[in-house]
Amino acid sequence: MPTFVYMTRCDGCGHCVDICPSDIMHIDKTYRRAMNIEPNMCWECYSCVKACPQNAIDCRGYADFAPLGHSVRVLREEEKGTISWRIKFRDGREKNFVSPITTEPWGEKIPRLADLEVPTQEALESQLLCYEPNALNIETGLPTIDKDKFKQGVYY
Amino acid sequence: MLTNNPFHEVAAFVPPVAMKSFVVIMVIFVLAGTIFDIIHKKSAKYFFENMKKSKSDSVRDVGGGEKIKIACATAAHDVLASGEFCNHRRRIAHLLTMYGFILFLLATAVMIFGYTESGITTPAVYPLLWHLGALMVCVGGYWFWFFIRADVSAEGHSRFRFMLADLFVVSLMACTTSALVWSFFLSIDAGFLSTLFFLLFIASTVVLFGGVPWSKFAHMFFKPAAAFQKRLAEADGSRSNLPPPADSPAKYGLGIKREMPHHY
Numbered sequence: 001m002p003t004f005v006y007m008t009r010c011d012g013c014g015h016c017v018d019i020c021p022s023d024i025m026h027i028d029k030t031y032r033r034a035m036n037i038e039p040n041m042c043w044e045c046y047s048c049v050k051a052c053p054q055n056a057i058d059c060r061g062y063a064d065f066a067p068l069g070h071s072v073r074v075l076r077e078e079e080k081g082t083i084s085w086r087i088k089f090r091d092g093r094e095k096n097f098v099s100p101i102t103t104e105p106w107g108e109k110i111p112r113l114a115d116l117e118v119p120t121q122e123a124l125e126s127q128l129l130c131y132e133p134n135a136l137n138i139e140t141g142l143p144t145i146d147k148d149k150f151k152q153g154v155y156y
Numbered sequence: 157m158l159t160n161n162p163f164h165e166v167a168a169f170v171p172p173v174a175m176k177s178f179v180v181i182m183v184i185f186v187l188a189g190t191i192f193d194i195i196h197k198k199s200a201k202y203f204f205e206n207m208k209k210s211k212s213d214s215v216r217d218v219g220g221g222e223k224i225k226i227a228c229a230t231a232a233h234d235v236l237a238s239g240e241f242c243n244h245r246r247r248i249a250h251l252l253t254m255y256g257f258i259l260f261l262l263a264t265a266v267m268i269f270g271y272t273e274s275g276i277t278t279p280a281v282y283p284l285l286w287h288l289g290a291l292m293v294c295v296g297g298y299w300f301w302f303f304i305r306a307d308v309s310a311e312g313h314s315r316f317r318f319m320l321a322d323l324f325v326v327s328l329m330a331c332t333t334s335a336l337v338w339s340f341f342l343s344i345d346a347g348f349l350s351t352l353f354f355l356l357f358i359a360s361t362v363v364l365f366g367g368v369p370w371s372k373f374a375h376m377f378f379k380p381a382a383a384f385q386k387r388l389a390e391a392d393g394s395r396s397n398l399p400p401p402a403d404s405p406a407k408y409g410l411g412i413k414r415e416m417p418h419h420y
Contacts, residue, residue, distance in 0.1 A: 008202075008378070008379075008382040008385075009382065009386070011240050011241055011242065011246075012306050013241075013242055013243050013246070013306060013310075013417065014306030014309060014310025014311070014417040015310075015414075015417045017306060017310040017311055017417065017420075018310045018417030018418070018419050018420065019417075026311065027306045027307050027310070027311055027321075028321065029319040029320055029321055030319075030320045030321055031321055031372055032305075032306065032307070032321035032322075032372070034306075053242040053414070054240075054242065055396075055398055071397040073396070073397045073398045073399060074398075074399070075398050075399045075400075075401065075402075077401060077402055078413075078414055080401075080402055082402035084399035084400070084401070084402050085399060086397060086398060086399035086400075088397055096399050096400075098399075098402045
């Protein structure tokens with residue numbers, strides 16, 4: 001999903017130009033606002049979307065699977081160290097995500113693995129990964145599916 | 157120099173009525189240019205459709221009183237204090253240019269309409285404000301042009317690269333710079349040079365006000381509208397489809413320090 005800029009929100013600060021690894025975010029010659037000069041060369045890293053302090057950059061889905069009416073928007077709150085995503089599907093469904101952002105190496109600050117208890121052999125052999133099930137926001141264990149409920153025609 | 161009304165001195169060669177007519181023509185240029193700009197770029201249509209879209213996505217109604225409050229907040233923060241800018245250097249440069257231009261414009265109108273006839277003395281405050289306004293535009297404008305412009309600071313282009321987006325700021329700087337130089341040469345009685353810079357002043361003024369459809373002059377009208385719409389979208393809950401601020405947990409990580417965009 002290549003990115004595009006809302007001209008009325010952009011203040012032409014140059015953060016997206018600076019961060020774009022493909023060098024396709026440039027300053028428009030007529031209005032001095034940012035623009036994606038080559039959407040088909042965008043590798044969709046969303047660096048510009050996350051970096052924009054004005055929330056002026058959005059993602060445009062390819063017409064074959066996301067035709068008209070959808071939206072993918074990002075809110076980066078630097079002081080909180082979070083990045084939030086809101087994905088609106090064209091049938092009205094919505095999905096919201098919040099993730100931490102950090103410039104520190106993984107494991108050293110967020111999360112700080114040194115603070116964790118050393119897992120027991122039993123924990124290592126269980127199906128639960130580190131931080132699960134709490135990180136999945138579920139109180140019980142991992143969800144399971146009864147084999148009887150599998151789609152008919154699939155044999156084990 | 158600072159307390160002399162240059163328009164009064166030039167009235168010996170240019171009749172006051174011609175100067176007044178020139179100002180009126182410039183006002184007409186701005187009005188016609190802005191209307192043309194709005195029709196050509198369909199900006200009014202865009203804002204209207206955006207407003208309708210925002211209303212259909214809204215989760216609560218915003219009453220008239222609240223709208224007035226939002227309009228006041230927009231005027232105080234986004235318009236009068238250039239609150240939109242995330243870069244404080246750009247904000248200061250913009251404030252200098254904006255208030256300088258307003259001072260320069262108002263002082264010009266007052267001096268031309270009130271104090272160009274012979275036998276009338278101009279109060280020192282008006283020429284002083286005129287020079288101060290021109291100086292503020294020059295400081296803010298040249299600072300922006302040489303050091304802050306995204307094409308220079310983020311893209312690494314030459315400081316002297318000129319493009320259509322520069323028409324407004326360059327004609328504005330040319331107008332105020334030539335006005336200051338003209339006033340200086342008038343004060344030392346440099347005949348030819350003062351005439352030359354007076355003509356440059358007139359030419360750059362015509363480009364500044366006559367070039368509205370091609371320059372970003374009209375941003376002073378549509379930017380407040382965009383800022384108002386942004387605040388309204390936050391108030392009615394549609395938030396331009398943006399996710400709500402993260403609140404769980406209140407502070408997720410360490411936070412990061414944004415770096416200035418100059419890694420080209």
